[in-house]
Amino acid sequence: MSRGKRILQYGVLPWVAALIVWQLAAWASEPDFLPGPYLTLQGAIELSKDGSLFTYILYSFYRVFTGWLIGSLIAIPVGLAMGRIRFVRALAEPILNFVRFIPALAFVTLFMLWFGIGEQSKIILVMYGTIFTVIINTMTGVLAVEEDKIRSARSMGATERQIMRHVIVPATIPYIFTGVRLAMSTSYMAILGAEMMAANEGVGFLIWNARLYFKTDWIFVGVIALGLMGFATDRLLGFVGRKLLYRYGIVFTGSLTRKA
Amino acid sequence: MTTQPAGAHAIRIENLRKSFGAGAGAVSREPHYIIKDVNLTIKGGEFFILLGPSGCGKSTLLNMIAGFIGKTEGRIALGEQEIERPGRERAMVFQQADASLFPWLTVRENVEFGLRMKKVAKAERRAISDRYIALVGLAGHENKFPKELSGGMKQRVQLARVLANDPAILLMDEPFGALDAMTRRTMQKELIRIWRETKKTVIFVTHDIQEAILLGQRIGIMSVGPSSRITDLYDIPLAYPRDLSDPNVLDLLGTIESHFDE
Numbered sequence: 375m376s377r378g379k380r381i382l383q384y385g386v387l388p389w390v391a392a393l394i395v396w397q398l399a400a401w402a403s404e405p406d407f408l409p410g411p412y413l414t415l416q417g418a419i420e421l422s423k424d425g426s427l428f429t430y431i432l433y434s435f436y437r438v439f440t441g442w443l444i445g446s447l448i449a450i451p452v453g454l455a456m457g458r459i460r461f462v463r464a465l466a467e468p469i470l471n472f473v474r475f476i477p478a479l480a481f482v483t484l485f486m487l488w489f490g491i492g493e494q495s496k497i498i499l500v501m502y503g504t505i506f507t508v509i510i511n512t513m514t515g516v517l518a519v520e521e522d523k524i525r526s527a528r529s530m531g532a533t534e535r536q537i538m539r540h541v542i543v544p545a546t547i548p549y550i551f552t553g554v555r556l557a558m559s560t561s562y563m564a565i566l567g568a569e570m571m572a573a574n575e576g577v578g579f580l581i582w583n584a585r586l587y588f589k590t591d592w593i594f595v596g597v598i599a600l601g602l603m604g605f606a607t608d609r610l611l612g613f614v615g616r617k618l619l620y621r622y623g624i625v626f627t628g629s630l631t632r633k634a
Numbered sequence: 635m636t637t638q639p640a641g642a643h644a645i646r647i648e649n650l651r652k653s654f655g656a657g658a659g660a661v662s663r664e665p666h667y668i669i670k671d672v673n674l675t676i677k678g679g680e681f682f683i684l685l686g687p688s689g690c691g692k693s694t695l696l697n698m699i700a701g702f703i704g705k706t707e708g709r710i711a712l713g714e715q716e717i718e719r720p721g722r723e724r725a726m727v728f729q730q731a732d733a734s735l736f737p738w739l740t741v742r743e744n745v746e747f748g749l750r751m752k753k754v755a756k757a758e759r760r761a762i763s764d765r766y767i768a769l770v771g772l773a774g775h776e777n778k779f780p781k782e783l784s785g786g787m788k789q790r791v792q793l794a795r796v797l798a799n800d801p802a803i804l805l806m807d808e809p810f811g812a813l814d815a816m817t818r819r820t821m822q823k824e825l826i827r828i829w830r831e832t833k834k835t836v837i838f839v840t841h842d843i844q845e846a847i848l849l850g851q852r853i854g855i856m857s858v859g860p861s862s863r864i865t866d867l868y869d870i871p872l873a874y875p876r877d878l879s880d881p882n883v884l885d886l887l888g889t890i891e892s893h894f895d896e
Binding site for chain 2: 520521522523525526527528529530531532533536540541544545547621622623
């Protein structure tokens with residue numbers, strides 16, 4: 375492989391290009407209006423000195439991860455039940471299709487009122503952001519299981535319970551995986567909203583708070599931190615998926631282009 | 635499972651009818667029958683072919699014998715037992731291996747599926763799966779996943795998977811329909827060998843007249859649907875393995891083909 379191709383494959387090039395464009399735009403503007411990469415880096419160093427940037431990132435991570443995990447653990451069984459049992463589906467689907475269009479942000483105030491201003495309301499908000507995506511994907515997966523698989527299991531003596539555990543769940547895993555992966559991004563959206571409106575720590579707080587000091591560079595630090603957090607969690611999830619769930623047909627493509 | 639006398643596994647079908655729909659939205663009040671008045675007895679150990687054009691309801695009939703779908707009127711009995719639901723003694727080999735095999739399980743795990751559901755001990759499972767994987771000619775491929783196999787090999791896995799449960803009856807729904815001609819021919823020969831070794835009853839659905847004559851001891855011809863039924867029964871008293879160059883085979887081919895000419 376030629377050097378040029380290798381550089382392309384690692385995806386370094388677009389980042390270099392983005393940095394250049396950013397810098398050029400910053401030169402053409404004011405530092406307070408659009409801080410360049412260097413100023414942003416300085417801001418990051420400034421925020422790292424007392425460890426606050428690191429703490430903020432950990433806080434946001436903790437909230438996203440906890441809410442996402444609990445949300446997924448609730449949503450997966452619900453999705454399985456909705457996919458498998460017509461009655462449950464008929465009961466829950468209309469409500470689900472109504473509620474899922476209400477973004478988590480709409481509930482920030484209400485959840486604070488109901489669950490307090492502490493961690494609880496934020497984690498529940500992330501759960502809310504997670505649950506519907508995972509339920510719908512899981513249910514779709516269950517409905518997509520080929521009838522022949524269920525029939526062959528049944529004629530080999532599997533009970534309904536065994537069919538659920540040994541056919542439906544494994545066949546649905548790729549859909550569940552896609553669901554939790556998509557839910558991760560909505561989780562970040564939810565937590566950012568909550569932290570901007572009511573928190574004393576977290577990346578959302580950092581971004582919102584920077585406005586008070588007119589620290590545009592801090593906003594950039596927060597925004598980039600968010601991007602990196604999302605990127606890292608998605609990659610981690612993909613890695614875990616590939617390692618543990620390979621046999622279930624998880625195909626995780628980090629890039630949009632197909633590998634040669 | 636104990637071996638039972640061959641007669642115990644006779645399948646008796648009497649005045650069987652199947653209609654779909656005919657609900658509130660139906661235009662005519664006469665129910666629409668897919669299958670109407672099918673009468674048939676299949677002996678234990680027999681290789682029986684259901685032959686008919688696409689859409690004649692032969693798969694529907696097979697699915698009713700499997701217990702996957704219910705009947706509307708009439709009887710289907712296995713021995714003295716009325717068939718109402720799927721059972722271990724009736725195994726289905728589906729046309730689409732990809733739809734019926736479990737892609738997350740290896741060849742061995744697929745073959746051991748039924749035994750695992752029955753909670754057979756690991757060592758015994760292993761011995762049984764070894765035997766049937768070897769029988770279908772897949773020794774050495776135990777740890778591969780279905781997606782790593784060719785179409786013919788996948789059908790071998792399906793065959794081993796159902797044989798591992800020691801069913802009395804193999805129901806086969808155009809299992810070689812999706813294979814290329816050469817693989818199909820190999821699989822036909824293999825099936826005859828396996829049938830003679832295991833002495834199962836086979837009910838084999840196909841629309842391929844050649845295949846029917848090469849495989850079956852008896853052929854039941856189904857009329858074009860709707861309201862299809864078995865119009866003719868042919869005994870094929872020829873020895874195996876059969877060859878398309880055999881004048882007797884060609885003779886039968888001509889006779890049966892003339893049925894579909896009208």
